[in-house]
Amino acid sequence: MNQQIADIALMMVLPLGITFTAILMSVSADTRTQKMLGVFLSILIVAMDCIFYFAKNSFITYNCDGGLLLSFASLFFFAIISFIRFEDRAAKAGNIFLAFFMLSAFMGIAYWDRPTFIPTSDYTAAELAAMNSQYQDYIASFENGEGGKILPNKSRTSAKAASSVASAQKNREDGSLSRMESYLVDAETVIKRMTDIINAIDNFEPLASNISEAEREQRSSQALAINNNAVALNKKVLGLFHPHESSEAHTELIQASECVRLAAYALYSYTLQENPEQQLILYRQSRDQIAQMKIYLKRFWNATEVLQSNNQQQTEQ
Known part of the structure; x- marks a missing residue:
């Protein structure tokens, strides 16, 4: 039962939670430019979610590792949205660091950790x-x-x-x-x-x-x-x-x-x-x-x- 809860958290709750939070941050931006950029990045996150859930094993493997990979990619775009959204320098610096860390984690899983990212894997789908x-x-x-x-x-x-x-x-x-x-x-x-x-x-x-x-x-x-x-x-x-x-x-x-x-x-x-x-x-x-x-x-x-x-x-x- 605990393993099933972990599966649901990594494959459903975490990626979708990041997606909805990114959408809410985008629509609550102060300026029109921030909203447009936020909406564009949110669409990219939603597109990744659709590929993961509806085109299983076609781009990212449909398992817990794939859900974690999707979460890192979504958090990267989420950090970019936060960088655009906030004006404070400390917040911008923190979000740039978060984006760099999430991108590094994404690359690590995709290329060096596990064959989760199909386009870069030595294995077929x-x-x-x-x-x-x-x-x-x-x-x-x-x-x-x-x-x-x-x-x-x-x-x-x-x-x-x-x-x-x-x-x-x-x-x-x-x-x-x-x-x-x-x-x-x-x-x-x-x-x-x-x-x-x-x-x-x-x-x-x-x-x-x-x-x-x-x-x-x-x-x-x-x-x-x-x-x-x-x-x-x-x-x-x-x-x-x-x-x-x-x-x-x-x-x-x-x-x-x-x-x-x-x-x-x-x-x-x-x-x-x-x-x-x-x-x-x-x-x-x-x-x-x-x-x-x-x-x-x-x-x-x-x-x-x-x-x-x-x-x-x-x-x-």
Whole structure:
């Protein structure tokens, strides 16, 4: 839970807080020139936010490091706005120092610390998205009570993902693998994880009517681990890099992962519920979400088949 709060703070609260503060400072400037310059710089900050939130893994990697990088860049422009806004020499000197410090921090993360800034990274956006998924798996291991350890099935998944990335890189060097094919390799890894979670839900035996408190606590811990895996999977799908032409297909994949998350959450709520009628409702909700997930996955595969067919026809022409 603490890690999820930190994720929200670094990826949502801090960047957006800086953006709204910069906009308010711009519109409250004294002169028209200050307002115009402030508005221009505020538009740049909003543009960076839009790229980070709506074009995930296309410019800055969509993770906590990317949120920190976005915050440093936003604070740089915020310091420039403050320099323009205030007349006091001490305030101007302080804001120049802040701008220099934020620019140095931005350059340090972008070039020397982590491959967060895609245009300056040695990795492609698809490879960075794969790194994001492994990072999220590592964080999920703490949420599952594994203390940073990776379960055997996760090891196989991570090994398969690493193998897929290495194979994709080799094929890209040969010029034989398109962006769409690379995306499908990543999508297959995600769907494999979906299948593992669904199998875990299917194999979760119903609670006995005379279950003891100790056994209920044990079963609820198992359901919580499944729920945490589903939450991590949903984050991974949201940050998965995909070509522009596959946006509609990717939406179906996101819906499928959302159904898995809701199914796992209903299962966890089922283990905490003592009322038999409410238990039945939650259990049915879990099963209904699984059925809905299969529908979205079918739509996803149909959409990707159409895209592959169109790409093949264009290549032949």
